[in-house]
Each structure stands twice: as C-alpha cells, then as structure tokens.
Amino acid sequence: MDLHLSNQIHVIGFTPLAKFYAHAIALTPNLSVQILAHHPPARANWDVEGRRLRLYSRSGQFISSAEISCPEPIADPALRYRGVPLAKQLNNIIIDTETGAILPTLRNLRHRIDRQTTICLLHSGLGLVDDINEAIFPDPNERPNFVLGESTHRVGRISGYGYSVQYRQSGSLYLYGVPRLENTEFALLGMQQSQHLIQMLATQQSLSVVPLPKARFLWWKIPWLIFSSTADCVSVMLGIKYSQIGPNPYARSLMIDLLEEAITIVSKFPELQVMPHKVESFLRPQFRRKMRAYLNAQGTNTSPWIAKVRMGRAPPIDYFNGYLVRRAEEIGIDAKHHRMAMAMVKARVNARTWELRTDLLGTTPYMTDTDAIGGGRPAPKPEDYEIDWEEM
Template identity: 30%
Template sequence: MGRYDPFSERPSLRRLLDDVGEQSPYEIDSIADKKHTPIGLTYSTDPRGPWAMPQEEECKRVHVLGYDPRAYFIAHELAGNLHLDPVKLLVHKKNVMRSWQLEGEQVSVWKGVQRSSQGRGRAEAEWIGRGRDEPSNEHIDQLIVTLACGVTTTALQNIIHRIDNRTTICLVQDGLGLVEHLNATLFPDPTRRPHYVLGHMSASLGYNKQWFFGAKLRQPGKLFLHAVERGVDLLPTLKFHPPVERRMNATQFLRTLVTTPGLHAGGYNLENWLIQKLPALVFSSVIEPMAVVLDTTYDNIPGNEHAIRLADELLDELFNVIMAMPELTNSSKVVEHCGLGALRKKTIKRLWEKGSSQSDMLSRVRAGQWVDIDYLNGYFIKRARELGIKVPQNEAVVDIVKARIAKRRNEMRNVIPFESDDVPNKPAF
C-alpha cells in the first residue's frame, strides 16, 4: 500500500492541526462459548469429583507484572483464593519496591469507602530489576501482564530465563498485536515459546492517590479470556498434539482465573472475545490520539468541529477493517456489537463518561514518554495492509503522535538530562 497523501492535500486535517471507566459487558453467545471453551466448571477440591485437579496442580503461584489498577485488582482477588500460593508481584522499579515496603507489603481495593486488603502471607513482591545479587531461577508457570504493550518486551527480558513452553502468559492490555511481537523478538523458537491467553477487563477501575498498591473499583465488570491457539508455526503433527503437561498448564491457568470469584472471568472463543475487545480498542484508537492532536482534555473534544470530522474518518476506516477481519464470521452478531452505528454510539458514550479528565496518552506525550499507538491504530494499520484496505487517516495520526513525542523529548533534553526507563516509539510491526 502506498503512502498516504501529505497534510497539504488533506485540508480538514490541516485545519484541525492549526486549531490546536468502562462500558458495561454485552451479551454474548454463551452456548457457542461453552462449546469452544469448556472451562467454566465449578471448582472443587473433592477427590471424588470428576473434575478435581491433581494435588500438585493446586499450589501453583501466579505472578503479576504491572503497575496499574488492573494489576492490583487482579492480584488482590487472586490473593483471596486460598487454593493458590501467595500471588507474587514482579517489580523492576526501585521506587515501586520502596512503596511496597512503606505501605505494609499489601495490596488494597476500595469499593466506595470500604477498603479490602490482602497481605500478610497472601501477596508478595519480588525485585527483578538491576542490582540483584542472585537473580531468581524460580520457574514462572502463570504470568499476568498488564504493562503497556510498548514496554512489555523490555520488562520480560529480566525474567526470560524463567519462561519456557510450560509457561502461560495472560496479556490484559489496551492494545493488540503483542503476541506476534513477543514471538518474533523474545521467543523465536516455536517449540520453546509460552502459551498465551488474551484478556479484556470491562470493570471500571481507577487509581487511589493515597496508595500506590491500590485500586478503586468504580463499577464491577467481567474478565474476558481467550486462549490463543498453540503451535501456528509448528509442524501439523505437533500443532494438534501438544504434550499433555503443556495442555494441563494452560487449562489450569484458565481454570484458576475462572474460579476466582472476584474476577468474574470466563473463557470465550476468538470471535466472541473480539466482539468484547474491539469497541474498547476503537475508542482508544480514535479518542486518545484526538486528545493528543488537540492537546486537551476529553470534554473539549466534542466541541471541536474539525476533531469530530477527523474522528468520524478514523472510525470509518477502523469499521472497514473490522468488517473484513476473517476471525469475525457471525455477521449479525458483529453488526450488532461492532457495526458502525454501534461503535459510534459506544465511543461517544464512553467519551462523555470520561468528563473533564485528561487522557493517559496525552499525559505520557507531554512527559516525552512512549505510548501504545503501535498497538492501537498500529494494529488496525497492520491488519488493513494484510486485507488490502487503505487507512490514510489512521496512518496520519500515528505519525502526528510520534512527532509530538519526538518534539517533547527534544525540548526536555534542552532543559534537563533525559532519563527514563521507557523506550522510544518504534514501529512494532
């Protein structure tokens, strides 16, 4: 696909530049889901039950890598599951480790004014950053990652020696396309790479400004899970017959999440999972870049005529890509949840719910830090190229956001030495 037209040939975009909680879960086809992913079974430790897990499978530890409300909420709920070993938070930032000690080595969740904390043997933190005398060799069986996609690869390099084909990694992130990137960079050998589970949370969560290891639950929701097909790069004889141990490890992780009550988790086939994920991904791909382009808070976007026009153009392009995705086969269900009208309605509704708050992407751009644009708009651009669809406006906003980051970094270098754990934005695909 050729390059998009320059700014001078797109007057609406040029004029715009010159001017300048989560949705409720939708209904899904539960019958199809249960048929494709029969993991939503009642958990039982009774050895007489047909679905009782082997004793050695009950005590596996879940590791969590992330510094956001999703990480702390998930860790809090897993810590309350007495059938598991204490959940372990992986920390590679010294200031975060200090906060853990100052806050009494516990993770908390607020539901209104009510606080619930898990610690004292149910939640632990492990330093995995530089300066450790003896790096741990403890194998990681089950890992949940809520870090932004753009820094996940760098963070995993600190623990890559603890990950292999017995590991299952659950990615609960805003973007898509990271699995392919991890396989290409960290796990090129198909026989040794981990299993993956894609996660999407519909709960509305927020930070607690008084506590680093805390999350506010504004509105309950669900954790939608999809186990990525294993072995797409393997020979057919291996693809369809993975070792029993590896199948058990992946299934055990799914069952662990599904049977942890506070997570409200369920397993779904790829189509039904995408139906839940795509509206949120569309919002992040349309509204977040708009906030950066306008350099403003969410509430000022609807009042800008040029912004609304460009947002509609972005949405139209994303809709065309979604409708052409071969993973989505049930046309009536896709139109109901991901049709152009449905996407526009959900995007506007979520924008109003944001109120006068500031975009996280804008905050990071102002700080000269990376953003996940390559896994938001960039994901759709990659899929569009595969499908032969042109998405010039999405290509344009990706360039604009990256240009803003580069400009801000140059400004900061002229004032103070630039030092950050973050990596600069580079194309992920």
C-alpha cells in the same frame, strides 16, 4: 511429555489493577501469588505497610486484606552476582504494566520462561503477542502460551499507600486462550496450560472471569479498540480534550475519517465472518451513534494518551491504530488515515521529548497555551536538527 501444572501465579506490574488481582489471588484457597516489581521502594513499602494488600471501597470503607510475600525484584540476569543461582522457572504470569515496559521486562525474565509458561496479557490493544514473539521468542518451539485479557473492574490508587487499592466499580475479566500455531503435542499441552490459568482465576468469584472464543473476544474488544484509535488519537494529534472534538468541525472530520476506515477494516476480519450478524452491527448507524455517545460521556476529561505524551512517553498507538494498519495490509485494504494518524502522534511524541530534553531548570513555560499536551516554546530552528531542510 509430562504436563506440570503449577498453582503459583506471578504478577508483573504495580498498577492498581495488578495489585487488585494479586489481592484476589492471595485470598483464593490453594493458590499462591508473587509480585514481580521493578522498583526497590516497592520492597521497602511492603514491610512498612504490614506485608499485606488492602482493598477499600470508593467511600473509603475497608473491605479485606491479604498477606503477600515480599515483591521479587526484576533484574537483568547478566548483572547477578557469581555463585547466586538463577531464580526458579515461571509457570503462570499476569502482566499489567506500562506498554513500553513489557518487552524489556520479559527480556530480563527470558531465562525463566519456556513453552510450559503461560502469560496472561492484560492490555487494551491487540497485536502485542506478535511483537513479543518476534523480539524475544523467535523459536516457535520455545514460545510460552498466551492468554489475552481485558478487565472492566475499576480500581484506583490511595494516596500515600502503595499496598492499598480503592475498588470503585465491579466488572468482569474477559479471557481468551491463544492457540499455538503448530499442530503438535506441544500445542495440546499448551492449551491445557492456558486453560489451567483461566480456571485458577475463575475460582475467585470476585474476579467474574468470562472465558471467550476468539471471535467473541474480538467482537467484545473491538469497540474499545476503535474508540481509542479515533478519539484518543485525535486528542493527541490536536492536543485537545475529548469535549473539544465535537464542536471543532476539523477535529470532528478527522475522527469521522478514522472511524469509517476502522469500521471498514474490522468488518473484513476473516475470524469475525463466522458471526455475520455481529459484523453487521459495526456497519449500522447505531454503532456510530454509540461511539459519539461514549465520546460525549467523557465530558471534559483528558485522554490518558495525552498524559503519556506530556511525559515524553509514547502512547500504545502501535497496538490500536498500528494493529488496524497491519490487519488492513493483510486483508488488502487501504488504511491511509490510520497510517497518517500514527505518523502525527509519533511526531508529537518526538517533539515533546525534544521539548522536555531541552528545558533548562524548569524555565520553559509549559502549559501556557491551549494545547493540552504542553507547549509555549518557540518553534525549533532548522539547525536544532540534523536535517537538510532544503531537500525536504
């Protein structure tokens, strides 16, 4: 089978980080970039803002700009006009978008993706690849190649400008090429295609690409996974800010239970046993102090998960607590605290969705109590739900 390596990269998402990577790729010789966007305003603003992506420092000083092509719309292939040819194959994809948008987006692009496609997922959680394969690529022979990524570059929006990004702090891009499970020629070609995408990104020095093997990638990523599955989870469960967890003995107890269970689970990961000294670092008191210090460093900030729940959107708990629960089941460890936490967070999302749906002309007094998620509504009546309360 011939190996075709393309130097074009498609970026899915219109987040500041997605635009930062599109800007960096556009400035790299011999590489081309194309943004795939969901919303029509992205295309209109492209022309208004000079058809360029601009990068500014934290103080507002101009750094650089790069000319880009007009964003290509992501549309359901079933809705295309007759006689209009299908778009070209996608060879290299970088995804940084809302978690809930990833599966629908890839489903709409399914006809442009095959085993020669490499998808780089910039996502803070773990376990998303399994869900993508199960939902969209059930045939192992037709699955794309995957690269997991985690970025520590800090960027932000500039109000009123869709194609300008504020570069707040330099960081690194950690990448891990996921090997294909089958031991065939396709597996070897797939790894070469994944490495090709990693090498292309590494040619842009400003991205500070750091390729890692699986064990080291997991070891680097796990502390952030544990923090979100404990602190962010407790924040949503109780509707409180980070700074309110420590002084509240009940919130603190919840977080400790989740933290201890998470440490027990990750310390048993088979892929980490090749680095016993690294596993030992999770079990030491210093790691727990590190988690507390990071919690205190958040100050009075509100968890980003709370912002999602306020809007009636589910936070990515399936790829934090849910990942720990799935791995615990594989290993044979009880994960009762994280399973309970998942149920409580999803219950809060469900309740908030109901609250927003039943609001009439904005008359509901949201945010009038101390719950950071919202509230102020009277408790729902049993007849509001199709549930037999007598049998519960």
